[in-house]
Each structure stands twice: as C-alpha cells, then as structure tokens.
Amino acid sequence: MFPFRPILLLLPLGILLPSCEQQSAKAEAKPEPIIHEDLGDNQLPGAPSTFLAAADQSPVHWQRWDPDILTRAKDSQRLIFAVIGSSRYPGCFEAMRVIDDRASIVRRLNDEFVPVLVDLDICRETSLLASILSPETGQAVSFPFFLVISHEGAPVTWQPLQYSSPEDVLDFFDNSLDVISRLWNDPEYVLSDSASKIQLRKSRLPKPDPRVNEPEDRLVAFQTGIRRINSFYDEDIQTLAGAGGLFPFGLLDALALASTSDALPESTTEKSQEALNGILGELLNSAMIDPLDGGIYPSRRGNSWNLPSFHRNCATQARAARVFARIHSLTGHPGALEVARKAVRFAEANYRTQDGLFSLTGKPASAPDLEWLWTEEQLKSTLSENEFNLWKQLSDIRSLGNLPSEAAPTGRLFRLNSLRIQRPLNQAAERAGLSRNEASTLFESGRKKLLKGRDSRMAPPRPDSNPSASANFRMVSAYSALFTATGDRSYLDRALALGKKCRTAFAGTRFLNERPGESAEVMSDGRAFTYTLATQAALDLGAITLEDEWYQWARDMSTLLGEHFIIDGERLVEAREASRVVDLNFEDRMMTFGESTSGLLRINLVRLGALGFQIPPALRPWAESLPDLRSYPIVHTDVLRALALETGNAIIVVGNKAPAEMRERVSTLPLECYVRRDSETAGDAIEVRMADGSRQTVTSLDQLQALVEGQN
Incomplete structure (x- = not known):
C-alpha cells in the first residue's frame, strides 16, 4: 500500500487545478471572506517563549497556535501556514530572518494565508506530528517544519527544512507558494481531500498495546528486551548498533538497572554491565561532554560522538544529572558522579532566571557551525607551549584534524579538531612529560583560555527569561538524584525549594501550564508529557523528603x-481537547525525542502502585499493556525501565519515629529502585518488602546498610 503524501507531492499539478469555468462558478458562489482584526497585526508580543518573542517585531502577521486560529482561517477563507520551530534548533532563527528579509514572502504570507508560529517546546504535539509526517516527504524530521493545514485542522502539505543557507528557505517559498495558492483556487477539493486523508490516518493509527497481565509474562518480556539490547552491543568498537544520534540517556539508564537486577540471569546482568561500561567509556571520552564548561550536548551530527550538535538546553543537563547520578549509585562507575555535578552546575550558570526558576535554552546569536572546532594553529596561538602539549594529549590534536573522514565526507572538517577528554589527565601528563600537579594547573589555565577563545568566535546564546515547566520539573528530579547519590543536603534543599516554586508557577490553577501564570492562554496549556514530568518530580521529592504531600x-x-x-x-x-488544533489524536509511544509520554507514564504508575495508590481507572491500560520489546527494544527503553522497577524494586515503610540517621539513609537510596513511604504505625522501625515478597524489619542503621549492600 502506498504511504500517505502531502497533496502537493502526491498529485501532478495539472490534476490539482480546476478549469477556469469551474473556478468562475465557485467564485460566484463564495461568500465574502471575513478578515478578523487580529490577522492584520503580529500577535506575538508578550508570547511566553524566546522563540516566539524573537519574532514579535516581524513584519509577518504571526498568529498563535490555539484552536481559535481555525475559526479565523475559516472566516477569512484561507489556509493556515504554520512554521514549527524551537530555540533548541538555531536554524529556526536563521530561517525566520530569511523570511522577514524577503518582502514578497512576507506579503504573500500576510495576504494569502493565516501565518502561525509554533514553539514545539510549548506545543509538544507539533514536534510529534512533524516526526510522523516527515518520512512521507522522504526526509528525516528537522526544524523548522513548514505545515499547511485547513480550517478543519487537517494537514494539507508539509516540508521539513534542514537549514544550511538562506537558499534553503528561499527555494522552498519560491517553488511552493504559487502552487499552494493555486491549489486553494478549489477549496472544496482541498478540504474534502485533506479531510478524507486525515480520516484514513485515524483509521490506521496503531492499535493499543496488548495487555500482558501475568507477572511471569511481564518478566519474560523484560528479560527478552534486555537480551535484545545486549545483542546489539559490539564489544570490539564499544558501540550499540541502532542507538541513533541522541545522547542515549534511556539506554544507559536501562542498562544500569539491568546490570543490578535480581530478576535477570547472571549472564544477562554481566552482559548489561559490559555494554554499560563500554558505551560509557566511549561517551565519557567523547566531545558530547564539553571539557571546557562541563555541559552535555543533546545529540551528535552524523555518526561521530566527537561532532555534537552545538546548541545545548537545560532539559539535557537535568536528564544527564539524573541518569549519571543513578549510574553512580547503582554501579559506582568512576566519573559518572562528576558528570552529573557538572551538568547541574552548567544548568545553574546558563539557564537559571532571576526568579530562581529555569528556562529551557537561550537564543543563539547565529547557527554555530565550524566555529566550535579548532585547527592546530588556532590552538597553538591560544595556549602556551606546555598547555598545548597537554591538550594535544588530552584531545588527540592532529595537524590534519582528529575527526574521522566519514563524519563529513565532503571534506568540510579537514584539519579541524574537536576538544574532548580522550584519556585521563595523569596519562596525558605522562605523555606530555609533566607532573600531575603541573598538568592540573595547565589544564585549568588552558581550559579558561580555550573557553574564552571559543566564546569570541561563537558567542554564547543570549539568556532566556521565560521559565519552562519541563526544564524545571526535570531540574527538581536532577537535584533529587544528586542528593541520593551524595547525601549532600544542599541538593535536597534546592530540590525542595524548586519544587515549591514549580507548584506556584506552573500549577497555580487546576491544570498545569507550560509557562508561568495562573491564567495562561490556551496555547501554553500543559501537555501530557509535562504532566508525566511533574509526576516524576513529585515522586522524587516524596522519596527524598518522606513527605506524603x-x-x-x-x-x-x-x-x-x-x-x-x-x-x-x-x-x-x-x-x-480544548487546546488541540490538528485533529489527529496519535499517542507518543516511541522515544523519538527522548522518553515517550506513555513510557514515562508507565514508570510513574509502577511507583504509584508500589506506594499503595490506586491506579486511575483511565490509566490502567498503561499499567497492564506492553509494546513489542523483542522487535523494538531501543525505542522502548523507558518501558524496560518500568519493567525493571516492577520486577525488582524494594518497598520501604519508614516509621515516623525511626532514628534520624536511619531515615536519612533511606532517603538517599537510589530513586525508583527503592520506593519509600513514611508510616505512623511502624513506630521506630523500618520494614523492607523485597521484590520476591519477603519482608524484613530493620531496627538499626547497620542492619539497613547490610540489607542495602546485599541488594546492590
């Protein structure tokens, strides 16, 4: 069966255009369009994000993404032309500048369409829609994503754009606007065709995941999924085939849980540990963890971890902190905890707003490209001789460049080097003929010079003053995880303070908002994924404070x-329903941009159930069903995490009169793996309920420590 394609791609142009007589007859029957006053002006001033606010002076009459736009489009008898983007993709700003600078494009968008600018970080469903539609153009999903829809909320045509130059944008508009406008000469055809296609899409939406209720069957599914992931690991090159280009947080988390799981055969846990150590070894020695400022890059460009996508965001730092803190707690992997600490410090330095909340990311001055990389001559001119000799050993600096040729087959990266900590400082010092103390001093002085030099060539993003719900809930979880990994109460204090701020800023009314405000506009109504992040953050706070609220x-x-x-x-x-624009109710099941909504929901439901809460009836299918973990384990590692917790977590009931040192030790156990709750009836004791059903009462810190060490 042929895949769906946008109308413009599916049919020859001659078939799309009605005859002149048809057009004339239809035109006579048309009522006069009603142009709402809002369509005559740019509606983005005061918009709740950096990406939207950056276009508030645009000559394009940009509208906001909310259901009212459908009414305005219907009354004006126009198609909606939506540009979907984000501050996380610098090319989106570049594309917007190109549009603003071309008067003919501005005029046509204003006069012939209802132009809408969408921040995918506020309206997450649009990024998922782009990921579904992009393959039908024969291209991977990228942003900005151009989407034309009817006033009935049905997609008409679309195009992802991988920005590299202004010509990319101009070519699209030069080749497409005329065709789209002529297509709209027969609106009845466009409306009926797009409506029929969206109905066909609905009929072909994937069926719900099958129910798997028996504990034995769920255990087998967990074991099968982990074995399949392990089978993809190549120990010779320390790489997991098919893992994709995103930083593999979910994969690392699942392997860490599997490597310590009593529900898996010993051979599987050993293989999981081997895969975890191998992948960590590659990542920790790569450019994905910036050696100059400690920040984590969200993805790579091409097939090399030494060529990251250069624009970072708060959510990546927070997620890195939570995952690496857990890896440290479960496995004691050297270096994991320092990565977590640095990620949080980077987030605090770059994304904290004046009110103590966190923004998602800043606005880049331009799309960074080769400015992030260095020639050997540039490094020599920036560093002293001894500093250069040390960094040469640390990063394997070469005159012809240290990036593999397959990273850029066109030769664009010839003679360019990426900076990373490829080998430990003591080994680099020995190779450079330096003592450890000399190397430490030279590393720090060189790091500062290199950071200053990079900032002079590639200006850091301008700070964003707009707090993001998802970034803040993730930071709550990051602080909570670091407290469990270190016992440092400053992390607990930061987690608790931020959690309280989040409840005020993003949950001032009954529903969550993506941006602060008690009466947020429909556009920033909280999305389902944000609810799962908020639930995760609340569960984490309960675990480290033992506070039932x-x-x-x-x-x-x-x-x-x-x-x-x-x-x-x-x-x-x-x-x-009150916030939806596109009439396509698909479910986020696969880890396209990180955790999926359904996967993170499953993890939360396992934790809530272990705490003794009744699962909301509407959510019970996600507590009882499973996707195909044998065929698609990598895109469902969040579901594997849920199964790891379901088959192996311990439940700890903490007496409210138990000694303070015992209560604190319980609160610093790894998140999710140990579900804990305060109890008035347990008195001064602690009861531990193991995954195998056994129970043990603990009355001393030594007993508790011995039990925990036995589990780990």
Missing part, C-alpha cells in the same frame, strides 16, 4: 492526566 500531588497529576488526556478510553494524547 508530594506523593499526593503526584497522584493528583496522574488523575488529571487520566481524566483529560485519554481519548476513546484507549489512546493517550498530548494536548487536551
């Missing part, structure tokens, strides 16, 4: 999710 809030968030984001009793959607 956070568990209750997690339950409330899950209840709201079940009441307002489930369609037809079986499909989890990103936006509430």
Whole structure:
C-alpha cells in the first residue's frame, strides 16, 4: 500500500487545478471572506517563549497556535501556514530572518494565508506530528517544519527544512507558494481531500498495546528486551548498533538497572554491565561532554560522538544529572558522579532566571557551525607551549584534524579538531612529560583560555527569561538524584525549594501550564508529557523528603492526566481537547525525542502502585499493556525501565519515629529502585518488602546498610 503524501507531492499539478469555468462558478458562489482584526497585526508580543518573542517585531502577521486560529482561517477563507520551530534548533532563527528579509514572502504570507508560529517546546504535539509526517516527504524530521493545514485542522502539505543557507528557505517559498495558492483556487477539493486523508490516518493509527497481565509474562518480556539490547552491543568498537544520534540517556539508564537486577540471569546482568561500561567509556571520552564548561550536548551530527550538535538546553543537563547520578549509585562507575555535578552546575550558570526558576535554552546569536572546532594553529596561538602539549594529549590534536573522514565526507572538517577528554589527565601528563600537579594547573589555565577563545568566535546564546515547566520539573528530579547519590543536603534543599516554586508557577490553577501564570492562554496549556514530568518530580521529592504531600500531588497529576488526556478510553494524547488544533489524536509511544509520554507514564504508575495508590481507572491500560520489546527494544527503553522497577524494586515503610540517621539513609537510596513511604504505625522501625515478597524489619542503621549492600 502506498504511504500517505502531502497533496502537493502526491498529485501532478495539472490534476490539482480546476478549469477556469469551474473556478468562475465557485467564485460566484463564495461568500465574502471575513478578515478578523487580529490577522492584520503580529500577535506575538508578550508570547511566553524566546522563540516566539524573537519574532514579535516581524513584519509577518504571526498568529498563535490555539484552536481559535481555525475559526479565523475559516472566516477569512484561507489556509493556515504554520512554521514549527524551537530555540533548541538555531536554524529556526536563521530561517525566520530569511523570511522577514524577503518582502514578497512576507506579503504573500500576510495576504494569502493565516501565518502561525509554533514553539514545539510549548506545543509538544507539533514536534510529534512533524516526526510522523516527515518520512512521507522522504526526509528525516528537522526544524523548522513548514505545515499547511485547513480550517478543519487537517494537514494539507508539509516540508521539513534542514537549514544550511538562506537558499534553503528561499527555494522552498519560491517553488511552493504559487502552487499552494493555486491549489486553494478549489477549496472544496482541498478540504474534502485533506479531510478524507486525515480520516484514513485515524483509521490506521496503531492499535493499543496488548495487555500482558501475568507477572511471569511481564518478566519474560523484560528479560527478552534486555537480551535484545545486549545483542546489539559490539564489544570490539564499544558501540550499540541502532542507538541513533541522541545522547542515549534511556539506554544507559536501562542498562544500569539491568546490570543490578535480581530478576535477570547472571549472564544477562554481566552482559548489561559490559555494554554499560563500554558505551560509557566511549561517551565519557567523547566531545558530547564539553571539557571546557562541563555541559552535555543533546545529540551528535552524523555518526561521530566527537561532532555534537552545538546548541545545548537545560532539559539535557537535568536528564544527564539524573541518569549519571543513578549510574553512580547503582554501579559506582568512576566519573559518572562528576558528570552529573557538572551538568547541574552548567544548568545553574546558563539557564537559571532571576526568579530562581529555569528556562529551557537561550537564543543563539547565529547557527554555530565550524566555529566550535579548532585547527592546530588556532590552538597553538591560544595556549602556551606546555598547555598545548597537554591538550594535544588530552584531545588527540592532529595537524590534519582528529575527526574521522566519514563524519563529513565532503571534506568540510579537514584539519579541524574537536576538544574532548580522550584519556585521563595523569596519562596525558605522562605523555606530555609533566607532573600531575603541573598538568592540573595547565589544564585549568588552558581550559579558561580555550573557553574564552571559543566564546569570541561563537558567542554564547543570549539568556532566556521565560521559565519552562519541563526544564524545571526535570531540574527538581536532577537535584533529587544528586542528593541520593551524595547525601549532600544542599541538593535536597534546592530540590525542595524548586519544587515549591514549580507548584506556584506552573500549577497555580487546576491544570498545569507550560509557562508561568495562573491564567495562561490556551496555547501554553500543559501537555501530557509535562504532566508525566511533574509526576516524576513529585515522586522524587516524596522519596527524598518522606513527605506524603508530594506523593499526593503526584497522584493528583496522574488523575488529571487520566481524566483529560485519554481519548476513546484507549489512546493517550498530548494536548487536551480544548487546546488541540490538528485533529489527529496519535499517542507518543516511541522515544523519538527522548522518553515517550506513555513510557514515562508507565514508570510513574509502577511507583504509584508500589506506594499503595490506586491506579486511575483511565490509566490502567498503561499499567497492564506492553509494546513489542523483542522487535523494538531501543525505542522502548523507558518501558524496560518500568519493567525493571516492577520486577525488582524494594518497598520501604519508614516509621515516623525511626532514628534520624536511619531515615536519612533511606532517603538517599537510589530513586525508583527503592520506593519509600513514611508510616505512623511502624513506630521506630523500618520494614523492607523485597521484590520476591519477603519482608524484613530493620531496627538499626547497620542492619539497613547490610540489607542495602546485599541488594546492590
């Protein structure tokens, strides 16, 4: 069966255009269009994000993404031309500048369309829609993503854009606007065709995941999924085939849990540990962890971890901190904890706003490209001789460049080097003929010079003053994980303070908002994924404080999710009905941009169930069903995480009169692996309920420590 394609790609142009007589007859029957006053001006001033606010002076009459836009499009008898982008993709800003600078494009967007600018970080469903539609153009998903839709909320045509030069944008508009406008000469055809295609899409949406209720079957699914992931690992090159180009946080997390799981055969845990150590070894020695400022890059460009995509964001830092802190807690892997600490420091230095919350990312001055890389001559001119000799050993600097030729077959990267900590400082010092103390001093002085030099060639992003719900909930979880890994109460204090700020800023009304405000506009109505992040953060706070109010809030968030984001009793959607624009209710099941909504929901449901909360009836299918983990384990590592917790977590009931040092030790156990809750009836004891059903009462810190060490 042929795949769907946009109208413009599917049919020859001659078939699309009606005859002149048809056009004339239809034109006579048309009512006069009603042009709403809003369409005469740019509606982005005061918009709740850097990406949108950057276009608030644009000559294009940009509108906001909310259901009202459908009414304005219907009344004006125009198609909606949506540009979907984000501050996380610098090319989006470049593309917007090209549009603004071409008067003919501006005029046509204003006069012939309803132009809408969409921030995919606020309206997450649009990024998922782009990921579904992009393959039908024969291209990978990229942003900005151009989407034309009818006033009925049905996609008409679309195009992802991988920005590299202004010509990319100009070619699209030069080749497409005329065709789209002529297509709209027969609106009845366009409306009926797009409506029929979206109905066909709905009929072909994947069926709900099958129910797998028996514990034995769920255990087998977990074991099968982990074995399949391990089978993809190549120990010779320390790489997992098919892992993709995103930083593999979910994969690392799943392997860490598997390597310490009692529910897996010993051979599987050993293989999981081997794969975890191998992949970590490659990543920790790569450019994905910046040696100059400690920040983590979200993805790579091409097939080399030494060529990252250069623009970073707060969510990546927070997720890195949580995952690497857990890896340290579970496996004691050397270096993991320092990565977590540096990621949080980077987030605090670059994304914290004046009110103590966190933005998602800043606005880049331009799309960074080769400015991030160095020639050997540039490094020599920036560093002293001894500093250069040390960094040469650390990063394997070469006169012809240290990036593999396959990273850029066109030769663009010839003679360019990326900086990374390829070998430990003591080994680099020995190779450079330096003592350890000399090397430490030279490393720090060289790092500062290199950072200053890079900033002079590639200006850091300008700070964003708009806090992001997803970034803040992730930072709560990052602080919580670092507290469990270190016992440092400053992390607990930061987690708790930020959690309270989040409840005020993003949950001032019954529903969550993607941006602060008690009466947020529909556009920034909280999406389903944000509810799962909020639930995770609340569960983490309950675990480190043993305060039941956070568990209750997690339950409330899950209840709201079940009441307002489930369609037809079986499909989890990103936006509430009151906020949806495109009439396509698909479920986020696969880890396209990180965790999936359904995967993170499953993890939360396991934790809530272990705490003794009843699963909201509408969400029970996600507690009982499973995707195909044998065929697609890598895109479902979040589901494997849920199964790891389901088959192996311990439940700890903490007496509210138990000694303070015992309560604190319980609160610093790894998140999720140990579900803990305060109890008035347990007195001064602690009861540990193991995954195998056994129970043990602990009355001393030594007993507790011995039990935990036995589990780990």
